[in-house]
Amino acid sequence: MASSPRTTARMTPAQRRRQRSVRLTVASALIAVAAVLTVVAVGTQSVVWLNVAAIGAVVLGGVAARIVYAELVVARRAHQADRTAQAKAYRAITEQRVAEQQEFAGVMTERLASSVRTVRELESTLVLAERRVAESEQKASTAQRRANAAEGAVSELREALEARVAELAAKADEVRAHAEQYADEFAGTEEAALYAQQAETIVDLLAWDERTRGAVTTPAVRKHA
Template sequence: MPSQQPQQSQASRTPARRRQRSTRLAVAVALLVAAAALVVAALAVSSGVLTTVAAVVALLAGAGATKITHAELVLTRREAARDRAAQAQEYRAITERRTAESVAFANDMKRKIAEREHAIDVLEHALSSAQKNAAEQTLKRGQEARRADQAERQRDEVQRFRDDADERAAEAIVRVAELEAELDVMRAELDTLRTAAARRTHRSA
């Protein structure tokens, strides 16, 4: 916006300068035309005094026209130099503004890149932690599974030992019953023998 205002003011001043320039050049041309007409008229009259006066007037008119033209040329050059300086200043301001915008854009992009890199680092750290935790949980699960298998095997083995003990206890109970039965038979036989021996002894007496 600041650069557009000088351009608009400069554009508004340009037609006025051109009108002034056209007016000055028209005056210079009119002086030359008037001087030429006066010289032609003096020559046509063939009057020495009039010719001299016409020559002096033509000389003064030529000098005036030359001065006006020179002044217009100097003014035009100054205006052109002023316009070039204004344009250079405007271009410099535009360049500075664009440079500032480029620097701001670069800084903003650097900030965004730094934020993305930081976010990536955080995510990578979180991913590494999650992977480590998953590996630890998998290892613990394997250990628990092995413990469970071992406990299952131990339980089966204990159950087998218990079954074997129950079987051996049952066999022992059966054996005890058999031995008790045999013992009863032996005692009965012993009682019978003792009774028979006592009877024989009694008879012999």
Template sequence: MATSAAPSVTPASRRRQRSTRLTVAVVLLVVSAVAVAAALATGSWGLTAGAAVLAVVLGAAATRITSAELAQSRRDAARDRAEQAQAYRVMAEERAAEHATYVETVERRIADREATIADLEQGLTEAQQRVSEATLKLGSEARRADAADRARTELAADLDAAEERAAEAIVRMAELEQEVDVLRAELEVVTAAWQTAEASRKRA
């Protein structure tokens, strides 16, 4: 294939070869023109005929060189376009691969972020549920504490009332003891008087 052998020839060397070939073609045309002019100047028919034949040969050679150079230029241009197309294709494939890798990386990051967000949302829901349960429990404990405070207040009031009643009972008991002592003393006096009276009656 021409593309496998061509990479060793640089564009600068091709331009030098093209310039050399075109210079040769121009030199051949100039030589043929000079030869014809010189033959015409001599006025010799034989020299003119020879110069004409030489001009035709040199012109044909120049034309061949020019056409060959034109064909080579077209082949070089086609080769350059093919190489550029190949380079563009390789570049496009590399960019497509890089883009696919980038898209895959971005999608993976998005998936990771979505998974993290889902975990955070689940954790937030659980935390809200725990807070709600703790709030309900705290309210229940507060109600029980209020009930306990009310019961303690009522119990303290009942205790105060009981202590007051006990104090009154102690006072009343002391009064009754005094009354009992008085009655006993009176009973002893009455009993003594009765015994004295009985004794006097018996002696009489």
């Protein structure tokens, strides 16, 4: 009456409950039959019937006990099979979750490494930009100092040129004054004419010297600028 463990393991829970109820019903019926036989034998007051009822009750009780024991074994095996299947299912779910977690960890590690590389590249770019800015500031400072030095040199050259022009103008005025005085004193003489000619020559030379110095100073000022 008991089925094999493999067959029981392949049964659905509804089929197991149906077989369990049938077996328990049969065991209960056997116990009831043994009780009826015992009651009948006691009622007849016959030794033969009492012996038959006793033997029948023992046999039927043993069969019922065997059926209950078989049902208990089957139930335990079915429960064990269910626990095993549940453990396998949990194990499969755990392995799947572990695989998903490892995949997620790999993706996040790769993203983190990419972010770290990006940050390092940005830091390198920032350092290079700061270095270029510092070099540009240094070049601008150097150019500013050169411009200031050139401006100072231009100012000094301008002052020197103005002083030279003033000096030449004073000398020219002095020469003209002497020439006019000498011309007034020795008017009509050849010496006065010669001195006047020499004075004009000196004035022309001074003017030429002034133009020459101005022409020479202008390229120098442009070079400093």
